[in-house]
Amino acid sequence: MRLLITESGKKFILKEEDKNMHTNFGMISGEDIKKAKLGSRVSSNKGVKFRLVESSFIDEYQKLKRIAQIIPLKDIGLIITEAGLTKESIVIEAGAGSGALGIFLSQICKKVYSYEIREDFFKLVEGNISKFGIKNMMLKNRDAKEGFDEKNVDLVLLDLPSPWEFLDVAHKSLKFGGFLVSYSPTIPQVMDFVNNLGEGFVHVKTSEMIEREWEIKERKVRPMSQAIGHSGFLSFARKIS
Numbered sequence: 001m002r003l004l005i006t007e008s009g010k011k012f013i014l015k016e017e018d019k020n021m022h023t024n025f026g027m028i029s030g031e032d033i034k035k036a037k038l039g040s041r042v043s044s045n046k047g048v049k050f051r052l053v054e055s056s057f058i059d060e061y062q063k064l065k066r067i068a069q070i071i072p073l074k075d076i077g078l079i080i081t082e083a084g085l086t087k088e089s090i091v092i093e094a095g096a097g098s099g100a101l102g103i104f105l106s107q108i109c110k111k112v113y114s115y116e117i118r119e120d121f122f123k124l125v126e127g128n129i130s131k132f133g134i135k136n137m138m139l140k141n142r143d144a145k146e147g148f149d150e151k152n153v154d155l156v157l158l159d160l161p162s163p164w165e166f167l168d169v170a171h172k173s174l175k176f177g178g179f180l181v182s183y184s185p186t187i188p189q190v191m192d193f194v195n196n197l198g199e200g201f202v203h204v205k206t207s208e209m210i211e212r213e214w215e216i217k218e219r220k221v222r223p224m225s226q227a228i229g230h231s232g233f234l235s236f237a238r239k240i241s
């Protein structure tokens with residue numbers, strides 16, 4: 001798919017190339033879009049200039065339909081790097097929520113198994129998976145407490161309110177050396193998770209990713225003035241016995 005991008009970086013994915021595109025920067029005619037080559041310039045009826053480029057996974061991803069709170073990109077980055085995920089990795093996540101994390105991991109890993117207790121969320125994620133045409137993510141409308149079908153996996157990721165209640169089921173599905181990662185917004189959750197890990201796991205680290213975006217306009221170079229939002233803490237453990 002192709003993408004229209006303004007000089008300030010606002011972007012619009014072209015779903016139907018020959019249709020007029022309505023944006024808050026005015027309308028761009030379907031005729032103009034059809035004629036334009038990649039890298040060339042098109043203008044809206046309000047005179048705003050766009051460039052035409054190819055869209056990538058991240059452009060679609062940022063438009064993902066979401067209901068539950070998703071794990072933000074900065075935290076997904078840490079999960080991938082700390083757990084050393086590769087194209088050979090087999091991953092389980094619970095719960096699926098909006099499918100944001102699972103869909104991202106499906107682009108990196110060999111297979112993602114995702115468990116979601118709520119039927120309405122399950123249906124939304126099903127829709128998101130098919131919109132992306134993803135074939136290596138398997139979604140199950142199940143309570144993770146009943147256990148996971150998969151065994152010997154590389155990573156179990158818990159993004160649910162009481163991760164410490166899922167240590168046994170995670171342990172049964174992980175390979176020795178496999179990673180158990182828990183994502184929680186509050187410190188009491190982190191305490192209960194880490195303090196209950198037991199002999200089967202070793203706690204590797206707990207971190208909070210703080211990303212600070214900067215504004216760069218000529219010589220006005222400074223951190224963005226919006227408040228830095230809190231997302232969650234990530235706890236990493238490994239199955240050792």
Ligand code: SAH
Pocket residue numbers: 068069070071094095096097098099100101102115116117118121142143144145159160161
């Ligand atoms: N990581 C997700 C967001 C997960 S939100 C994302 O990036 O989009 C937490 C989800 O866990 C919710 O959808 C909730 O319904 C689900 N959940 C809570 N308890 C569960 C359980 N016991 N089994 C499976 N899913 C559960």
